[in-house]
Amino acid sequence: MSLLTVGSVAFDAIETPFGKTDKIIGGAGTYIALASSFFKVEQKIVSVVGEDFPQSMLDQLSSLNVNLDGLQIKQGEKTFFWSGKYHNDMNSRDTLVTELNVLEHFDPIIPESYQGVDYLMLGNLSPQVQSTVIERLTKRPKLVAMDTMNFWMDIAMDDLKKTISMVDVLIINDEEARQLSGEYSLVKASKVIRALGPKYLIIKKGEHGALLFHNDNLFYAPALPLEEVFDPTGAGDTFAGGFMGYLASTDDISFDNMKRAIIHGSALASFCCEKFGTERLTTITNEDMSKRVEEFVSLANFDIVREIV
Amino acid sequence: MSLLTVGSVAFDAIETPFGKTDKIIGGAGTYIALASSFFKVEQKIVSVVGEDFPQSMLDQLSSLNVNLDGLQIKQGEKTFFWSGKYHNDMNSRDTLVTELNVLEHFDPIIPESYQGVDYLMLGNLSPQVQSTVIERLTKRPKLVAMDTMNFWMDIAMDDLKKTISMVDVLIINDEEARQLSGEYSLVKASKVIRALGPKYLIIKKGEHGALLFHNDNLFYAPALPLEEVFDPTGAGDTFAGGFMGYLASTDDISFDNMKRAIIHGSALASFCCEKFGTERLTTITNEDMSKRVEEFVSLANFDIVREIV
Numbered sequence: 001m002s003l004l005t006v007g008s009v010a011f012d013a014i015e016t017p018f019g020k021t022d023k024i025i026g027g028a029g030t031y032i033a034l035a036s037s038f039f040k041v042e043q044k045i046v047s048v049v050g051e052d053f054p055q056s057m058l059d060q061l062s063s064l065n066v067n068l069d070g071l072q073i074k075q076g077e078k079t080f081f082w083s084g085k086y087h088n089d090m091n092s093r094d095t096l097v098t099e100l101n102v103l104e105h106f107d108p109i110i111p112e113s114y115q116g117v118d119y120l121m122l123g124n125l126s127p128q129v130q131s132t133v134i135e136r137l138t139k140r141p142k143l144v145a146m147d148t149m150n151f152w153m154d155i156a157m158d159d160l161k162k163t164i165s166m167v168d169v170l171i172i173n174d175e176e177a178r179q180l181s182g183e184y185s186l187v188k189a190s191k192v193i194r195a196l197g198p199k200y201l202i203i204k205k206g207e208h209g210a211l212l213f214h215n216d217n218l219f220y221a222p223a224l225p226l227e228e229v230f231d232p233t234g235a236g237d238t239f240a241g242g243f244m245g246y247l248a249s250t251d252d253i254s255f256d257n258m259k260r261a262i263i264h265g266s267a268l269a270s271f272c273c274e275k276f277g278t279e280r281l282t283t284i285t286n287e288d289m290s291k292r293v294e295e296f297v298s299l300a301n302f303d304i305v306r307e308i309v
Numbered sequence: 310m311s312l313l314t315v316g317s318v319a320f321d322a323i324e325t326p327f328g329k330t331d332k333i334i335g336g337a338g339t340y341i342a343l344a345s346s347f348f349k350v351e352q353k354i355v356s357v358v359g360e361d362f363p364q365s366m367l368d369q370l371s372s373l374n375v376n377l378d379g380l381q382i383k384q385g386e387k388t389f390f391w392s393g394k395y396h397n398d399m400n401s402r403d404t405l406v407t408e409l410n411v412l413e414h415f416d417p418i419i420p421e422s423y424q425g426v427d428y429l430m431l432g433n434l435s436p437q438v439q440s441t442v443i444e445r446l447t448k449r450p451k452l453v454a455m456d457t458m459n460f461w462m463d464i465a466m467d468d469l470k471k472t473i474s475m476v477d478v479l480i481i482n483d484e485e486a487r488q489l490s491g492e493y494s495l496v497k498a499s500k501v502i503r504a505l506g507p508k509y510l511i512i513k514k515g516e517h518g519a520l521l522f523h524n525d526n527l528f529y530a531p532a533l534p535l536e537e538v539f540d541p542t543g544a545g546d547t548f549a550g551g552f553m554g555y556l557a558s559t560d561d562i563s564f565d566n567m568k569r570a571i572i573h574g575s576a577l578a579s580f581c582c583e584k585f586g587t588e589r590l591t592t593i594t595n596e597d598m599s600k601r602v603e604e605f606v607s608l609a610n611f612d613i614v615r616e617i618v
Contacts, residue, residue: 089493184398185534208517211534220608222529225520227496250614259611293613299529300609302568304602305559 002042003248004114004141005032006133007123007237008103009047009057009071010080014276015096016231017088024277025057027080027145027254028123030232034281035241035268036121037064038289039220039249042115046070046133048102050078060282069111074102090229091206110136122146123237124173127156127163134166143253145169145200153179164199171240173204186211202262204236204241212262217255221262222300224292231276238281242268246256267292311351312557313423314341315442316432316546317412318356318366318380322392323585325399325540334366337391337456337464340543343590344577345430346373347598348558353423355379355442357411357455369591378420383439386411399538400510400515419445428557431455431506432546436465437473443475452562454478454509456549461611462488474506480549482513495520511552511571513545521571526564530571533579533601540585544578547590551577576601 007029008036014021029047038145041067083097108129120141130146146167152160181189190201190213201213212219242265267289274280316338323330338356352375392406417438429450431439453476461469473479490498499510499522510522521528551574576598583589
C-alpha cells in the first residue's frame, strides 16, 4: 500500500533541561516519514524546503524509500525554522523563534505519480494547505488522517473546521481537544469533535497515553513510563507516522487494527523522546521496535478470572 | 480470608461545580470498607467516631458484614469532619474545614478477635497511628498496604518514612510520589520510594489511571474516561478498598493477580465519582461491578499480530 505524508521538512533548535542543539533536522513531515518507514509501505511526501536544506538529509529520506517527487526545493529561499525551549517538567515549552520562510506561500503540488495513493497523513500545517491536498487528489484515499495545533484554532477556526470535516481521523492532544470542543471532559469533547466530521478521534495525552474514539468503541493506550524524557520534540508526529505506517502496511482499518497501530505509534514515539530530534529514530531497528511493542503488551495486558470474584 | 481496614469514619461536606452537600458520611475507612464489601472477605475495621455518628450508618456497615468490634464510639466527643470545594477541572480542591475531633487523640485499639488477620489496609491517618496498628498485631499479615497524603510529608516526614518502611504496598498519587521522592520522573520516583521499604508501589494518576511497580514489573491500568466526574471524594480510598478486597478474597498476591485487583479497584472508583459521597457505591451490585470490569477489558485490551509487521 502507499502512504502520502504532507508536512513540514524543517530545521529545529531545541533547548531542554538536558542541553541544547544547533539547527537540526526536524519538521512534522520528517518525523512522520521516519516513523512510517518502519513499515512496508510505498512512501510519498509533499513538502517544501529552501536551498539551505542539506542534500544528505534528502538522501537519507530517499534511502528509506521515501519518494521525494513532491518535495519542492525553493532556490533563493530558506527552510522553515522553529526554535523552542522546554520547561523543567518537559510537559510545556516556549516557542523562541518561528521563521515560516518557504512555508509562508506553500502551494502543495501533487505529482501525477502520487495520484491514487491509498492512505493520506496530513501533518500539522495550515488547514488551507491541508484541504487543498485533499481536493487535489483525484481519488479519495481509503483513510485520511490529520494532525493540527491550537495555533490554527486561535487564528483560523473556520478554515480548520472545514478541513476537519473532510478527514476520517483527527489526531490532537488533550488541550487541543478541549479548546476545539469547548468541553473539559474528553468524553464530551470527543462527541462534539466527531460531530464535526471525523469518524475516528485520537486524543494524545503525552506521558498519560492516548485515547481512540470510534462510534461507541473506546481504547486507552498507555504511554511507556520513561526514566527520562530527554526531548519530546516530534513525538506526536512520530506517533502519527507509526500509526498510519502500520495501518497502510496492514491495509486494515478495523478498530482492533487501529489499536495495534496506536501501540506501534506509541512505541516509536517513546524512542523519539530518548534523544534530541530524530537522532534515536534513525538508529533503531525493526527488532528494537518489536521489542518495545512487547513491553507495551506486558505493560497494559491483564486477564480477568471471573469465577473467583 | 480476613481484611482489617484502619481508617477514618467521618462526616464530609462537599462542594463541586454540580452542587453541594450537607454533612454526609465519609472517611477513608468508610470508603475502603464499602469497596471491599463487594468481595467475599471477613471484614474488620479499626476506627473511631463521636456520639453524633448515626447508628443507621453503623448498621449499614454491619449489614455489609463489617465487624465493628474495633470501632470506638467516644461519648461526649464529635466525629471527624472535613469540608472541601472542588475547582472547575475537578482535579484540584481546597479544604475549607478540618475538625479532627475524635481523631486528635485516636488510640487504635485492636480487639483480641482481630488478631491473626490475613490482610491489612491502612487508610490515610497519622503515620504514628498506622505504625502502632502494625506493632499491635501479634502476627504479621500476609500483605500490609498503606495510603498516605502530602499533609504527612509536610509535617511528619520522619514518622512517615518509618511507617512506609514497615509496609509491603504503598498507594499514593503522582504528586505525592514526586514530593516523597524528590524526583519528577515517576520511574525514578518509584525506585527511590521502593528503596524505603515497600516491595510494591501503586501510583494513582486520577483520570490518567494508575501504575503498579514491583521489581522490574510495571503495569499501567487505565482509568475509565467518564462523561462527567461528579464528585471524586473517596475515589482513591474506594480504589484501595477494591484492590485489597480483591486480593484478600482471592488470597493471591502474584503480580498478575495484583493487576486484576487494580482493575477491580479502578472499576469501583469509577462508580464512586458518579454521585456525591458514598451514594453510588451503596446502590451498585456485584453485577454492575463485573460489567464495569468488562468495560476495562475492552478499554485496555489489544493483541499484536506479529507476522504482518
